[in-house]
Amino acid sequence: MKRYEVYRNIRKKALIYGLPIAFFALIMLVIIGSLLAVIFSFSLGMIISVVSLNLLVYFLLVRLAANPQLLHFRSVFPRMISNKKFTGLSYEN
Helix, strand or coil: CCCCCCCCCCCCEEEEEEEEHHHHHHHHHHEEEEEEEHHHCHHHHHHHHHHHHHHHHHHHHHHHCCCCHHCCCCCCCCCCCCCCCCCCCCCCC
């Protein structure tokens, strides 16, 4: 009899086809756009390019989901730490 493993990490990150929910929604938008492109300009070259574009976007999103530090551009710590209240006025002029 076949045994199935229970997925207990649903609170950590929900995955659909190996992608987080936001990336899955993005790939669905790309697929819908590519279907519209194929419907309105039906040719063999368009079909091949759309399929390759969809695969490229999917593998890129899987890579980004596996390495989230690739999207992290900001530094963690601020440049200056101060207790002074910031008013936005410049007294240097």
